[in-house]
Amino acid sequence: MDASLVRELVPAVIGVLVRRGADFAAAEDAVQEALIRAYEVWPHDPPRDPKAWLISAAWRKFLDAVRADAARRGRELTVDAEPPEGPVPAADDTLRLYFLCAHPTLSQPAAVALTLRAVGGLTTRQIAAAHLVPEATMAQRISRAKRRLSGVPLDAPGDLATVLRVLYLVFNEGYGGDVDLAAEAIRLARQLAALSDEPEAAGLLALMLLHHARRSSRTGAGGRLVPLAEQDRSLWDTAMIAEGVTVLQAALGRDRLGDYQAQAAIAALHADARSAAETDWPQIVEWYDELLALTGSPIVRLNRAVAVGEADGARAGLTALAEVDPGLPRYAAARAYLLERAGDLRGAATGYAEAAGAATSVAERDHLTREAARLRHAAQA
Incomplete structure (x- = not known):
């Protein structure tokens, strides 16, 4: 059974059920039930049209659940019969499902988890392992998100910016457990780009x-962080x-x-650039100017200052950095880097030590600590 094919079909099948009258939570549950059945049946009896098979099976599961629930006996269904076997209409609800999973009423962690479950087709266990949380915790998070979306129509206007932000969050969480979230985010982004x-x-x-x-050049032995300028570009x-x-x-x-x-x-x-020395820093500064005009982001202003230091010299970079809030994350590291390039080794060592104390990961902390020790030694030589 082709697991990748199944994961690609999941959002479209959920979308069809929602369009036919199921709420999101019920549709997602029904599709999960249908997938279990597919894993039992398909290996020895593969369907001619996997998408049509999943839609039919999921719709039957949904109808069975509704009929078995006394509280829902009076509910009117958009379609009160099993859909006929055969080709599935060409309408693709996947893009609207992206918007639903990134609904503004959801927190970012909930939107990420729901996107991975409903659009990515990952199991709750896989999502929990990737986020390094207990499966029960992730199950509760997903259940709360589905309840919050109860009654939200699939055709409600969506915010593409929110969808993109959720996918970028997934990408930046990297990988954990048996799920590579960066690769999964790329797969979903390919799909979204094709639909949008x-x-x-x-x-x-x-x-x-x-x-x-x-990616393969960013870390060395033992998970040691390798800065961009020092990365082996052949990798x-x-x-x-x-x-x-x-x-x-x-x-x-x-x-x-x-x-x-x-x-x-x-x-x-x-x-x-074939090497760090051949990087076109003036053009990078120009793009940072564009990015700053678009976002006004203090982080972009910080990164621009470092680029100015590469393009026009460390003193120019420090002047640009003077316009940045010193309380920003990585400000101390950026200033230390520019101070070193300007020849102030003691000031740079102090800055790297300060940055290490504020690091958000062990790899980053260790790297900054090594930089501080290296410069202290160089200043004493």
């Missing part, structure tokens, strides 16, 4: 591809980079620039 006419959907896909292409996935650049160019050609496209353009310039 918005260039920002393609921009997010390009950004994911360009970042993911460098980068050139095919994935080429795909990301192609997707990005098509998106930029639509002339509707968004922040994911701008971020992807910066990532593409890093990927295009």
Whole structure:
């Protein structure tokens, strides 16, 4: 049985049931029941049309559940009969299902979990393992999210920005357990980009591809963090980079620039450089200017200051950094980096030590601690 095919069919099947009258929670439960049956039947009796089979089986499960529930006996169903076997209409509800799972009434953790379950087709156990939480905790989170969506129509207007943000959150959570969330986010982003006419959907896909292409070079032995400038670029996935650049160019050609496209353009310039020394920093600064105009983000202003330091010299970077809130995460690390480039080794060592104390991960803390120790030693030499 092709598990990847099943996962691709899940959102479309849920969407069909919701469109026929089932609420989201009931539809999702019915599809999960149908999937269990499919895993029992398909290995020895594969269907001619897997999607039609799943829709029929899930609709039967849904009708059985409604009829068995005394509280729902009086409910009017949009269709009160089993749908006929045969080809399924071409309408695709997957995009609307994305919007439903990223509904503004849901918290971000709930939206991420529900997207992985309903659109990604992952099991509750897999999602829990990827997030390093007990399965019971994740089950409660998903159940609460489904209850909150009870009665929300599938055709309600959706917010693409929310959908994209949820997918980017999934991507940035990386991987854990037996589920690679970064790869899963790319799979879903491909699907969304194919369904959507918005260039920002393609921009997010390009950004994911360009970042993911460098994944194998980001850590060394024992999980040691490797900064971009020190990464072994021969380990980068050139095919994935080429795909990301192609997707990005098509998106930029639509002339509707968004922040994911701008971020992807910066990532593409890093990927295009054969070495850190050959990076086109002036053009990266220009893209940060575009990104800052789009978002006004303090984090973007921080990253721009570092890029200015690379393009125009460390002193120019420190001047740009003076306009940034010192309370921002990684401000101390950015300032330490620019101080080192400016020749202030003692100031840089102090900055790296301060940044290590505020690090959000063990790998980052260890890296910053090593940088502080290296500069202390260099300053004393």
